[in-house]
Amino acid sequence: MKDKISQLLEHALNALKSEGILPEDLAATPAIDNTKDKAHGDFATNIALVSAKAARRNPRELAQLIVDRLPADKAVTQVEIAGPGFINFFISDASSFSVIGDILQKGDAFGKSNIGGGQHIQVEFVSANPTGPLHVGHGRGAAYGATVADLLAAIGYDVQREYYVNDAGRQMNILAASVWLRYLELEGERFTFPSNGYKGEYVLDIARQLQQDAGNRLRHSAETVFTDIPADAPQGGDKETHIDALIERCKKLLGADDYRLVFDLGLNAILDDIRDDLAGFGVHYQEWFSERTLENDVDAAIQLLQDKGCLYEKEGALWFRSTDFGDDKDRVVRRDNGETTYFASDIAYHRNKFERGFDRVINIWGADHHGYIPRVKAALQAMGIDPDRLDVRLVQFAILYRGGERVQMSTRSGSFVTLRELREEVGNDAARFFYVTRKAEQHMDFDLDLAKSESKDNPVYYIQYAHARICSIQRKLEEAGDVVSTEQLIGAVDALNLDEERDLAGLLARYPEVLAQSASQLEPHQLTHYLRELAGQFHTYYNAHKVLVEESAIRDARIALSYAVRQVLKNGLTLLGVSTPSEM
RNA sequence: GCGCCCGUAGCUCAGCUGGAUAGAGCAACGGCCUUCUAAGCCGUGGGUCGUAGGUUCGAGUCCUACCGGGCGCGCCA
Numbered sequence: 001m002k003d004k005i006s007q008l009l010e011h012a013l014n015a016l017k018s019e020g021i022l023p024e025d026l027a028a029t030p031a032i033d034n035t036k037d038k039a040h041g042d043f044a045t046n047i048a049l050v051s052a053k054a055a056r057r058n059p060r061e062l063a064q065l066i067v068d069r070l071p072a073d074k075a076v077t078q079v080e081i082a083g084p085g086f087i088n089f090f091i092s093d094a095s096s097f098s099v100i101g102d103i104l105q106k107g108d109a110f111g112k113s114n115i116g117g118g119q120h121i122q123v124e125f126v127s128a129n130p131t132g133p134l135h136v137g138h139g140r141g142a143a144y145g146a147t148v149a150d151l152l153a154a155i156g157y158d159v160q161r162e163y164y165v166n167d168a169g170r171q172m173n174i175l176a177a178s179v180w181l182r183y184l185e186l187e188g189e190r191f192t193f194p195s196n197g198y199k200g201e202y203v204l205d206i207a208r209q210l211q212q213d214a215g216n217r218l219r220h221s222a223e224t225v226f227t228d229i230p231a232d233a234p235q236g237g238d239k240e241t242h243i244d245a246l247i248e249r250c251k252k253l254l255g256a257d258d259y260r261l262v263f264d265l266g267l268n269a270i271l272d273d274i275r276d277d278l279a280g281f282g283v284h285y286q287e288w289f290s291e292r293t294l295e296n297d298v299d300a301a302i303q304l305l306q307d308k309g310c311l312y313e314k315e316g317a318l319w320f321r322s323t324d325f326g327d328d329k330d331r332v333v334r335r336d337n338g339e340t341t342y343f344a345s346d347i348a349y350h351r352n353k354f355e356r357g358f359d360r361v362i363n364i365w366g367a368d369h370h371g372y373i374p375r376v377k378a379a380l381q382a383m384g385i386d387p388d389r390l391d392v393r394l395v396q397f398a399i400l401y402r403g404g405e406r407v408q409m410s411t412r413s414g415s416f417v418t419l420r421e422l423r424e425e426v427g428n429d430a431a432r433f434f435y436v437t438r439k440a441e442q443h444m445d446f447d448l449d450l451a452k453s454e455s456k457d458n459p460v461y462y463i464q465y466a467h468a469r470i471c472s473i474q475r476k477l478e479e480a481g482d483v484v485s486t487e488q489l490i491g492a493v494d495a496l497n498l499d500e501e502r503d504l505a506g507l508l509a510r511y512p513e514v515l516a517q518s519a520s521q522l523e524p525h526q527l528t529h530y531l532r533e534l535a536g537q538f539h540t541y542y543n544a545h546k547v548l549v550e551e552s553a554i555r556d557a558r559i560a561l562s563y564a565v566r567q568v569l570k571n572g573l574t575l576l577g578v579s580t581p582s583e584m
Numbered sequence: 585g586c587g588c589c590c591g592u593a594g595c596u597c598a599g600c601u602g603g604a605u606a607g608a609g610c611a612a613c614g615g616c617c618u619u620c621u622a623a624g625c626c627g628u629g630g631g632u633c634g635u636a637g638g639u640u641c642g643a644g645u646c647c648u649a650c651c652g653g654g655c656g657c658g659c660c661a
Contacts, residue, residue: 033600036607046603049641059641083604084641129661169661240660317659328587328657335659342661370588371656394589396654438597441589443654445596450610454623457610465623476620510600517600529598532608543616543625584623 001509002032004075005043005089012069013047021065022055034510041080041088042096042506048085059085094494096502099509101490103564111515111571116157120357123149125364126278127164130270131175132200134277134419137366140444141395142419143435143577144524145364146283148393150575151519151527160358161285164349167267168291169342173247174198175270176263180218180250181225182207183262189222194246195232196239206269210262218262220253277420281428282577289349297348298340301383302333305347310382320347325378347379354385362522367394367441393522398435398446407448426451432577433460436524459532463569464581466535466542470566471582473547477559480548484556489563492556500541501561507534511568515575524576531572538565 009030016022030047048063055062063081070079075095080088103110125145128138146161153159166172178197182204185193193199210218229245231237251259271288278284302318305311310321316336320343323330333344353361365372377387400407400417407417423431430451437459438444456462477484496505511530518526547558570580 031603033603035604037604040604044604049603052641086604166661171661315659319659332659337659339659341659345661367589368655373588394655396589442597443590447596450596456623456625458623459609461623462609465621469621469624473620514600521601525598526600529608536608539624540626542620543622546620548620584621 001075001091001095002043002513004073005032005045006030008070008073008076009045009047009066011071012066015069016055016065021057022051034506035088040082040086041078041090043089043091044082044086045089046086048081048087052085063087093497093502096505096509097493097496097561099505100493100496100560100564103508103567104486104490104560107567108571108574110567111512112154112156113512113516114156115516115520116152116155118156118158119359120160121152121157121360121362122160122162122353122356122358123152123362123364124162124164124353125149126274126283127166128274129166129169129171130267130274131171131198132270133202133273136400136417136419136422136446137397139281139419139422139431140398140435140440141364141366142278142281142283143432144393144395144440146281147432147436147524147576148362148364148519148522150577151515151522151524154575155516155519160287162287162289163285165271165288165290167271168294168345170244172263172267174243175203175266176259177243177247177250178203179206179210179266180254180262181246183210184219184222184225186211187216187219189219189225191222191226192232192234194239194243195234196243197246202270202273203266206266209269210265213265214258214261218254218258224253225249277418277423281419281423282432291345291349294345294348294352297352298344301348301351302340302344304351304383305333305379308382308384320375320379320382322375322378322382325381327374327378331375343375343379346376347383350376350380350390351383351385354380354389359389361390363390363392364440365392365394367396370394391522393440395440396443398444400446400448402448422448429464429578430458430460433528436576437528439523439525459528460578461584462539463531463535463573464578465584466538467566467569467573467580468582468584469542470538470562470569473559473562476548484559489556489560492553493560495553495557496561498541498545500537500544501558504534504537504541504561504565507537508564508568511572515572527572527576531569531576534565534568534572538562538569 013022013030017024030045031050033044033046035041035044048066049059052059052062057065060081063085067079067081067087075092076089077092078090080090082088123145126134126138126142128134134142149159149161174196175198178194178199181191181193181197184191186207225246229249230241232242233239254262275288302311305320310324311333312319312321317332318334319330320333321330331343332341333347334340350361373392376392377390380387380390426434426448434446434451450458451460454461456465514526514530518524545558547555547562549555549558573580
């Protein structure tokens with residue numbers, strides 16, 4: 001409908017241009033808004049206000065000139081000039097209700113579009129270090145990333161979902177050492193566990209597995225392990241040098257092969273757990289990209305930057321001159337001990353992404369990584385890749401509340417709330433929905449009690465309930481033995497004439513643009529708010545008017561409208577990863 | 585100190601990228617089940633959009649400064 005009005009306006013504007021009233025090069029394209037107030041009609045445009053200056057006329061006068069040149073159209077029943085110069089359009093009922101037939105015909109495809117035009121776009125999200133189970137902070141990134149990816153796919157992008165597995169860093173060595181030390185404890189060795197090691201219960205589980213696989217073959221006495229190891233923090237030493245020394249000792253005592261065995265056992269166990277957790281959350285990936293496979297790419301990327309003259313040596317280390325590309329300070333890519341930095345891996349990784357042919361890349365990061373964006377973009381630019389093709393979205397952490405009290409979390413101590421625990425407590429539907437119901441960059445309070453509640457307070461249930469109610473209407477209809485074909489329903493919509501029905505039809509007609517905007521702005525919350533509104537409007541209608549009335553013409557029309565509402569609720573909820581129960 | 589994010593009703597948040605009288609939901613109060621699911625609906629009250637300037641026909645939205653909250657500023661990952 002907006003397109004139709006836009007065409008009419010275009011026609012009028014062109015006429016004014018050829019008459020010399022408006023300049024030929026007028027850039028303004030008419031913006032068509034949905035009106036907030038029904039007294040203003042169904043749609044409104046501010047084009048007369050925007051181009052008044054160029055026409056050197058006052059807005060109302062220009063509006064009148066435009067209206068005089070609007071072609072007649074049977075969908076438009078009335079055009080008014082209002083306020084400072086808005087042009088309001090009133091739409092015919094037949095035109096308003098035609099969306100119902102459109103929805104019933106298109107079904108699951110209603111709302112989808114090809115705005116993306118098949119462009120290749122990658123969404124990389126979660127990418128948590130595989131050093132422990134996912135916690136509730138990762139959950140928000142998972143829900144947001146998965147939803148954004150699905151939204152983009154719905155508007156015609158070719159989307160690839162990727163998890164970057166940090167399987168090469170120091171944290172992984174700490175995990176391997178932690179597993180081995182727990183194993184030694186199981187074997188009967190006694191010592192103080194390093195304060196910087198991973199202490200979660202899951203480490204013990206992996207150690208048990210190790211014991212089963214390897215028996216006592218990997219056992220060394222506590223004395224050999226800890227001799228000459230610098231003191232840990234509680235003993236007045238430094239926790240970092242303590243754990244690093246233990247890692248080195250572990251490698252030395254086990255030898256490369258057995259160390260790798262322990263390392264991979266830990267990595268795979270945790271990765272399996274993460275995969276399983278995310279799959280259970282309805283989050284699926286096309287690619288699990290291993291950092292370890294980047295080894296050659298890192299050297300190549302450093303070489304590339306070297307060739308471009310963007311690197312220099314200082315104090316034994318190799319630096320990237322990122323300040324040339326807008327960063328605050330230069331960054332080390334190779335340390336004085338010869339090892340490349342995490343940043344170097346990331347340079348290589350991002351180059352790799354674009355070499356795989358993605359037109360656009362979206363990274364979803366925790367908000368604490370925001371300071372990292374300028375240097376990654378700087379690296380891309382230095383390598384000749386347009387940094388605007390990378391879009392980094394930050395997700396703020398969610399704070400959990402239970403019984404009005406903040407739920408405390410701390411990762412290292414092992415006392416965190418895992419994503420799995422959250423899913424078990426509130427269910428996947430509520431978790432998926434709640435996580436994306438706020439703007440990603442907004443701090444969020446996650447009320448566990450509300451997510452669990454089965455009442456209208458809980459937006460997930462509220463929306464699902466609207467869906468279930470419509471399914472119930474269908475059951476009633478079928479019980480009565482009445483079968484109505486889709487064609488029959490579509491033909492019946494002329495009988496609609498209530499205000500509530502117009503409101504519903506207006507909302508339904510907005511779905512495609514809500515979806516398009518929600519997707520292209522990477523803001524799933526726009527869709528959740530829309531669905532809440534649609535469900536509410538339906539509940540109002542349902543309470544005020546009976547659908548299954550005696551008079552079959554009206555009955556069929558109302559059924560058609562109800563089914564259309566159900567279809568849009570289903571399409572929206574499905575994109576959000578939320579189920580659509582037919583009974584509740 | 586520098587950088588990024590945020591500040592809208594008592595609470596949790598929207599506000600369609602500058603439009604008409606700033607909206608929902610909770611919480612408070614009053615109503616609605618012999619009728620397709622009351623997991624629902626209807627009604628009432630509630631605001632100096634952090635503060636002060638600026639840009640213009642028009643600002644919650646844009647620019648500047650300040651106030652308040654969060655995060656980040658490693659040869660960590």
